[in-house]
Amino acid sequence: MSTEARAEHFVAADWDGGAFPYHVGHRKLGMWLFIISDSLTFSALLIGYGYLRASNNWPTPFPFYPSIVFSSVMTFCLLSSSLTMVFGVSASSKGDKAAARKWILATIFFGLAFIVLHLIEWNHLIGEGLRPFYLPEHWAKTFTLADGTPPSPLFGATFFAITGLHMFHVATGAVYLSVVATRVKKLKHEDIEISGLYWHFVDLVWMFVFPLIYIMSVDVGGHLAR
Amino acid sequence: MSAHAEEHFAGSNKLFVSIWVWLLFLTLIEIGLAYKPMAIHIMLTILLGLSIIKAALIVAYFMHLKFERLSLVLTIVPVLVICIVLLFVFFPDSFRSSKLRYKFQESPPVAPTAEEP
Numbered sequence: 365m366s367t368e369a370r371a372e373h374f375v376a377a378d379w380d381g382g383a384f385p386y387h388v389g390h391r392k393l394g395m396w397l398f399i400i401s402d403s404l405t406f407s408a409l410l411i412g413y414g415y416l417r418a419s420n421n422w423p424t425p426f427p428f429y430p431s432i433v434f435s436s437v438m439t440f441c442l443l444s445s446s447l448t449m450v451f452g453v454s455a456s457s458k459g460d461k462a463a464a465r466k467w468i469l470a471t472i473f474f475g476l477a478f479i480v481l482h483l484i485e486w487n488h489l490i491g492e493g494l495r496p497f498y499l500p501e502h503w504a505k506t507f508t509l510a511d512g513t514p515p516s517p518l519f520g521a522t523f524f525a526i527t528g529l530h531m532f533h534v535a536t537g538a539v540y541l542s543v544v545a546t547r548v549k550k551l552k553h554e555d556i557e558i559s560g561l562y563w564h565f566v567d568l569v570w571m572f573v574f575p576l577i578y579i580m581s582v583d584v585g586g587h588l589a590r
Numbered sequence: 591m592s593a594h595a596e597e598h599f600a601g602s603n604k605l606f607v608s609i610w611v612w613l614l615f616l617t618l619i620e621i622g623l624a625y626k627p628m629a630i631h632i633m634l635t636i637l638l639g640l641s642i643i644k645a646a647l648i649v650a651y652f653m654h655l656k657f658e659r660l661s662l663v664l665t666i667v668p669v670l671v672i673c674i675v676l677l678f679v680f681f682p683d684s685f686r687s688s689k690l691r692y693k694f695q696e697s698p699p700v701a702p703t704a705e706e707p
Contacts, residue, residue: 387659396662400670407674411681419684432621439617447610450652454606457599557599557654564652571613571644575620575637582624 388554395558399565402533406569409529410576413522420516423499423507424581425588434485435578438478439570442534445474446567449541453560461548464556468545471563475538482531489523496521506587523577530573533566600657609651616640 386393416422426432452467493500499507499517507515544551544559583589620640623633650656655663 386662386665388662393662396666400666403670404673404677407677411674411677415681415684418681419688432624436617436621440614443610443613443617446648446652447606450601450606451603454599454601454603553599561653564648567652568645568648571648572641574617575641579620579624579637580630580634584625584627 392554392558392561395561399561402565403569406526406529406572409526410572413526413576416516416518416522420518421507421509421513422581423503423515423519425503425507425519425583426578426581427583427586427588430485430488432578432582434481435574438481438485439574441474441478441481442567442570445471445478446564448474449560449563453557456548456553456556465545465548468541468548468556472538472541472545475534475541475563479531479534479538482527486524486527494520494523496524503588526573526577530566530569533569537563537566599654601651601654606651609647613644613647616644
């Protein structure tokens, strides 16, 4: 019997300590702690973005197509990838490792679809002339206020930094899940569950990035419509 | 229990599909909100509210926290909420700093004669 299994036989109320106080293995607790610290990284970035936005004339340049259509489909991809991941973990809990592998591969597929769509969307904006510290000329002209205050050129910096860091997390997750899918038969159930925790966290971050970056910056009046 | 071949993982696939449908539904509401004319602070409040609901659904069901021991929940959730709230301590400064900014358009970097029409 493993240490963890023996520890489970301890009858211990919450906070009683003992050998196994959280009822999770040390790897899973470690992933939870990593998720806490990564949440703080994204929170700091998003609050920094809010700070800049509140203290500047901020452009709202996203058209319905391509930006909002692409980002909505990307949201659908991530949410669906979370569903396939949870199916994978569920299959693994029943001991069906082959099904778990299939579901994890489906998760990787949705994750890669997200990255491809996001890169196409980035390419649109870069093609328009958006750079980390410069706005496209026609954006700068359109969003200058009546008193002559120009729009903040930091729009690109916040956009590329936040969505870029998120995309990096998705890419890392895809690599992580590929390793898990390859070794799925050798891994314990809890290890598969831990990879699921990471993947759902990436989905969770997008639930904040999507409304704050995309929905809040929609060009409602069609100011940029040519 | 770990000693068994099968591990306990609460929640049926039907439950997970219904959570997924809810998440998609809330996302559609968010996209709809983008095209509803309203004050930016009201829109921000509604969007953040919806995002927090979506995050809670993901954490509780997909990340399985609802089915974990209470001591784990109490260890990881309050500390995160408190730290994020503390980050907002910088926020009021942003409203002040916009007033302090050097208005470069009032002293354009061109020769004074160029301004005479």
